[in-house]
Amino acid sequence: MLQILLADDHPVLRAGVRALLESHEGWRVCAECGDGAEAVRLAGALRPDVAIVDLSLPGLDGLEATRRVCRASPGTAVLLYTMHASELLGEQVRRAGGRAYVLKGTPAAQLVEAVEALAARGTWWASGAALRPPNVAARPSGDLARLTAREREVLLLLAEGNSNAAAARALGIGVKTVETHRGNLMLKLGLASAVELVHYAVRNRLVTP
Incomplete structure (x- = not known):
């Protein structure tokens, strides 16, 4: 059974x-x-x-x-x-x-x-998920290529509506560290607000609207 x-x-x-x-x-x-x-x-x-x-x-x-x-x-x-x-x-x-x-x-x-x-x-x-074998590095294009793996993780979690604290818990890191990554994301992607971050993630099909 x-x-x-x-x-x-x-x-x-x-x-x-x-x-x-x-x-x-x-x-x-x-x-x-x-x-x-x-x-x-x-x-x-x-x-x-x-x-x-x-x-x-x-x-x-x-x-x-x-x-x-x-x-x-x-x-x-x-x-x-x-x-x-x-x-x-x-x-x-x-x-x-x-x-x-x-x-x-x-x-x-x-x-x-x-x-x-x-x-x-x-x-x-699922279709849309990573289908390559584990441990093979992602190959993002465009602005995403400028982000570290951790910054991409933070981007996804924040774009899905998670607070800094929730993102920190999900990744096993401190809230201050998430805030630092968030600041780096805004700088690298030329974004000015959390709303713009969500729009960016949707445009790049990281999350669904």
């Missing part, structure tokens, strides 16, 4: 995903929750085979929850479930220890395929 943990803060979506998964013979949702800290606790206690984790969880966001789930239960394969399609986010999921990245709104069959891949100890990456 494949044991699955489901972490999403939308009860209606959770119910739909649970029904989809449990319609598959041999699959069982052993627990579900609506925040990142509870997902980590349940993963450590239950050691599920697969954890489906929403990117935008309250408390711990999906990336930080993924890191901690992988530490709490190394045998659990984590699938990040999100509305955002970007190469940079795909890389972040890999670095956090995730093994699959599925876009919400795609056909249900894709989520099933991703879980099947994880059950077979494989990986599954």
Whole structure:
């Protein structure tokens, strides 16, 4: 029996995903929750085979929850479930220890395929995510090429609406460090405000509007 943990803060979506998964013979949702800290606790206690984790969880966001789930239960394969399609986010999921990245709104069959891949100890990456092997450096073009890898991570997190403090928690760095990276981003990209930063990320397809 494949044991699955489901972490999403939308009860209606959770119910739909649970029904989809449990319609598959041999699959069982052993627990579900609506925040990142509870997902980590349940993963450590239950050691599920697969954890489906929403990117935008309250408390711990999906990336930080993924890191901690992988530490709490190394045998659990984590699938990040999100509305955002970007190469940079795909890389972040890999670095956090995730093994699959599925876009919400795609056909249900894709989520099933991703879980099947994880059950077979494989990986599954959504269209729009980074499809190259792990540890291969990104090759951004234009202004993005002037940014360091950490600056691109900060750019994505801030553009998704995270505060400096939330971005610091997600990356495991200090708030002052995030503020420094944010200042460097503004300088290198010629931006004057957080709104311009979001518009830049959307134009460059780092996040979806």
